[in-house]
Amino acid sequence: xxxxxxxxxxxSILPAIMLALFGCSILLFDAFDAFFFGGARQRxxxxxxxxxxxxxxxxxxxxxxxxxxxxxxNGLPLDGFHGTxxxxxxSIFFNWIFLVAALIVAVVSYQYLETAGExxxxxxxxxxxxxxxxxxxxxxxxxxxxxxxxxLMALSFYVMVGFLRxxxxxxxxxxKYLLLGAFSTGFLAYGFSVLYGIAGSxxxxxxxxxxxxxxxxxxxxxxxxxxxxxxxxxxxxxxxxHMWAPDAYEGAPTTVTAYLSVGSTAASMAFLLRMxxxxxxxxxxxxxxxxxxVAVMTLTLGNLAAINQTNIKRLxxxxxxxxxxxxxxxxxxxxxxxxxxxxVYLLVYTFMNLGAFIVIIALRRQNIIGEDLDDFAGLMxxxxxxAVLMLVFLLSLAGIPPTAGFLGKYYIFLALVQTGHYxxxxxxxxxxxxxxxxxxxxxxxxxxxDEEQAAPLATSTGVRxxxxxxxxxxxxxxxxxxxxxxxxxxxLVR
Numbered sequence: 001x002x003x004x005x006x007x008x009x010x011x012s013i014l015p016a017i018m019l020a021l022f023g024c025s026i027l028l029f030d031a032f033d034a035f036f037f038g039g040a041r042q043r044x045x046x047x048x049x050x051x052x053x054x055x056x057x058x059x060x061x062x063x064x065x066x067x068x069x070x071x072x073x074n075g076l077p078l079d080g081f082h083g084t085x086x087x088x089x090x091s092i093f094f095n096w097i098f099l100v101a102a103l104i105v106a107v108v109s110y111q112y113l114e115t116a117g118e119x120x121x122x123x124x125x126x127x128x129x130x131x132x133x134x135x136x137x138x139x140x141x142x143x144x145x146x147x148x149x150x151x152l153m154a155l156s157f158y159v160m161v162g163f164l165r166x167x168x169x170x171x172x173x174x175x176k177y178l179l180l181g182a183f184s185t186g187f188l189a190y191g192f193s194v195l196y197g198i199a200g201s202x203x204x205x206x207x208x209x210x211x212x213x214x215x216x217x218x219x220x221x222x223x224x225x226x227x228x229x230x231x232x233x234x235x236x237x238x239x240x241x242h243m244w245a246p247d248a249y250e251g252a253p254t255t256v257t258a259y260l261s262v263g264s265t266a267a268s269m270a271f272l273l274r275m276x277x278x279x280x281x282x283x284x285x286x287x288x289x290x291x292x293x294v295a296v297m298t299l300t301l302g303n304l305a306a307i308n309q310t311n312i313k314r315l316x317x318x319x320x321x322x323x324x325x326x327x328x329x330x331x332x333x334x335x336x337x338x339x340x341x342x343x344v345y346l347l348v349y350t351f352m353n354l355g356a357f358i359v360i361i362a363l364r365r366q367n368i369i370g371e372d373l374d375d376f377a378g379l380m381x382x383x384x385x386x387a388v389l390m391l392v393f394l395l396s397l398a399g400i401p402p403t404a405g406f407l408g409k410y411y412i413f414l415a416l417v418q419t420g421h422y423x424x425x426x427x428x429x430x431x432x433x434x435x436x437x438x439x440x441x442x443x444x445x446x447x448x449x450d451e452e453q454a455a456p457l458a459t460s461t462g463v464r465x466x467x468x469x470x471x472x473x474x475x476x477x478x479x480x481x482x483x484x485x486x487x488x489x490x491x492l493v494r
Contacts, residue, residue: 012080022053030121093491173251188231235268298325341411355470378451
C-alpha cells in the first residue's frame, strides 16, 4: 500500500486535497443546515469555509515552495504519482493566481448572491472544485491527469454560469457553454488519442520524445496538433472558437463571470503552455504560423466587436478575447521574454480584470442589474472612489502606464521585436490604440454624463476590501514591478 500512495504523492497534491475536502464539507454543511434549520442561517459560515480552504491551500503552496528552495531530492522538482504530477515554480506561480482569484470572488459573492436571491452553499463548493481542477491543469504532466483537471474545472463552471436559475439568459448561457464546451472537448480528446498513438504513452515527456522523432509536417503530427489545438484554443476563447464567451459572460452571475475570465483563462493558458512548450515543441515550424494567424484574428474580432457594445459584460468579454490574442503573440515569439511576458500578463490581468468586474458587482442593486453603459453614467458623482478605481482598471486594460497592464503588453511587444516578428508587433500596437477607444466610452460615461440612477451602490466590507486590493496591486505592480517580474521569471517553462 505504501508504494501505491507515498508521502511524496500526498505532498504533491496537498493544496488540491485541502480544496476538495473543504468543498465537500461545504456541501455537507449546507445539506445539514437546510435539513435542520431550513437553510439561510449559516451562509457566513460557508464563506468562512472557503477562506479556511484557501488558507490551507496557501500553506501547502508555501511548503512546496520551501521544498523547492531547499533543493528537494537531488535538486529535482517535486514529482508525484509516478511522474503524472510535477510541482515546480511554474505550477506554483499559476496556483497562486488561482488562489487569489478564487478568494476575491468568494468574498465579493456574498453581497451579490444576497441581492440576486440565489445564495446557496453549493456555489462556494463549486468555486473550490473549479480551483481544484485548475491545480491539476498547472501541475499535470500526463494526458489523463490534464484531461481530468480540465473537466473538473469545466463542469464546475457549466453549473456556475447557470446559477441564476430564475433568469432565462443565465440558463441559455449555461446551455450554450455546455454544448460548445462538450464539442471542443471531443476534439481535444481525439487529439490526445492521436498523441497517445504516436508515443504509446500518456506522459508528456515520452510524447515529446516520440514527436521529436517525426517531421513537424508528418500528417499524424498535424492531425494531433490541429485537433488538440481546437480544444485548447476554445478554453481561452481564441477566434474562431470564441462564440461562447460573450453569451456566457453576459448571462452568468457577474461574480462567476469574473472568476471565469481570470481563473479559467489562466488555467487554460497553463495547459496550453504545457502542451506547446512540451510535447509539441518540436513541431514549432507547423504551429507557429497557425497560432500567428489565430492571434491576429483574435485581436481583430475582439477589439472591433467591442466597439459597439453597450453591455459592459459583453464589452469585457470581447476585451478578454483580445487579451487572449496578446498572450498568443507571446507564445508565437516563443523566447524567454515572450513566455515571461505571458506570465506577467496573466498576473496583472488577474487584478485589473477582477477589479473591473467588482465595480460592476457593486452596481447590481435590487431591481437594477447595473451592467449597461448607462448604469455607469455619473458614477463619479455618486461614488468617486469606485469611479477612480474603475478608471485605473480601464487604463490598465488598455495598457497605459504607469498601470500594470502596460507591463504585460511591453514584454509581449519586446519579445516580438526580439524574434523578428515586426509585423505582429505593429498589429498589436494598433489594436491597443483601438482598445483605448472602447474603454474610454466607459470613462466618458462615468465622468462626463449626468447620473441616471440615484440609488446607492450595493457595497459591503468584502466588496470594498476586494476592489481596494485589486486597485492597489494594479497600480503597485506598474509602479514597482521588479518583485513581480522576478516571481514570473522564476516560473519560466524550461
